[in-house]
Amino acid sequence: MAKLEVVIFPDDRLRRKCRKIEKIDDSLKTLAEEMFEVMYQDDGVGLAAPQVGLDIRMVVIDIPKEDGSQGENKLVLINPEFTSVEGKVLSTEGCLSVPDYTAEIERYEKVTVKALDLEGKEQVYEADGLFAICLQHELEHLDGKLFIDHLSNIKRGILYKRYLKLKKEAQRAARNRENA
Numbered sequence: 001m002a003k004l005e006v007v008i009f010p011d012d013r014l015r016r017k018c019r020k021i022e023k024i025d026d027s028l029k030t031l032a033e034e035m036f037e038v039m040y041q042d043d044g045v046g047l048a049a050p051q052v053g054l055d056i057r058m059v060v061i062d063i064p065k066e067d068g069s070q071g072e073n074k075l076v077l078i079n080p081e082f083t084s085v086e087g088k089v090l091s092t093e094g095c096l097s098v099p100d101y102t103a104e105i106e107r108y109e110k111v112t113v114k115a116l117d118l119e120g121k122e123q124v125y126e127a128d129g130l131f132a133i134c135l136q137h138e139l140e141h142l143d144g145k146l147f148i149d150h151l152s153n154i155k156r157g158i159l160y161k162r163y164l165k166l167k168k169e170a171q172r173a174a175r176n177r178e179n180a
Contacts, residue, residue, distance in 0.1 A: 004038050004052040009098045009163050014050055015144040018057045021078050024120045028058070032076045032118060035060045040070060042096045046134040048141030051097050059138040063131050075125075080115035080139055083124070091133045093147045101159065105150045107136050 007013050021028070031054075039047040039060060046061040057079045062070045087109030094102040110128045113135050117123050127135055137147055148156055 004034050006038060006042060006047075006096045007051055007053050008167070009095075009146065009148070010160055010167065011097075013053050013055070014097055014141070014146060016050060016055045017144050018050060018055045018142045021056050021058060021116075024078060024116065024118060028078070029118050032058070032060055036062065036074060039096070044096045045070075045130070046138040047096065048138045050141050050144070057142050059142070061131075061134055061138065063134065076118050077113070077115035077123075077125075077138075078117070080113050080135075080142070082111055082139070083114050084112040086110045089133075093133065093137060095137070095147055097141075098146060098148055098159070098163070101148075103148065103151055103155075105147055107133050111135055113139070 031049075035047050035049070035052060035058075038052060039045075039062070045063055046059060048059045049056045059077050059080065061073075061075045061077070063073045064070050065072060085108040089107055089109040091105050091107045092102055093105050109132065110126070111132045113125045113127070115123055115125070125131075125135070140146070140149075148159055151159070
């Protein structure tokens with residue numbers, strides 16, 4: 001499999017509604033490990049398949065321990081869906097696909113999610129705190145939604161222009177390197 005890279009906003013692949021995974025096999029297990037590598041490389045706690053350009057309903061999550069270390073709480077959720085939500089809480093969020101930007105977002109305080117694991121077994125996760133926030137953030141990616149969609153139209157428009165400008169500058173720099 002090709003080396004995965006984080007897809008950066010405003011890339012259209014982040015706006016696709018992802019398709020359900022029908023078959024769990026070794027290639028999916030390999031993909032999950034590669035997604036964890038990308039997530040850790042960019043200091044993330046969650047990563048959804050569309051963030052690496054894939055339109056499948058899969059996310060990886062690893063909530064850090066109190067000392068900040070990761071690797072012991074690795075979860076792979078296949079075809080996840082919410083079964084219950086409750087309460088409201090404000091959360092300051094960022095996203096690997098929207099680098100160098102954070103915003104305060106209203107989220108559910110507690111959620112319950114069911115999903116398949118890499119063995120094809122259904123798992124149910126009851127979550128609050130960072131885990132609940134992460135689940136909501138990552139599952140939104142599977143429906144083509146970003147955390148910035150919770151912002152006002154004005155803020156979102158400013159961000160879009162900023163990231164479009166950065167994308168064009170990066171493309172120009174790449175062309176200049178190729179022509180050098």
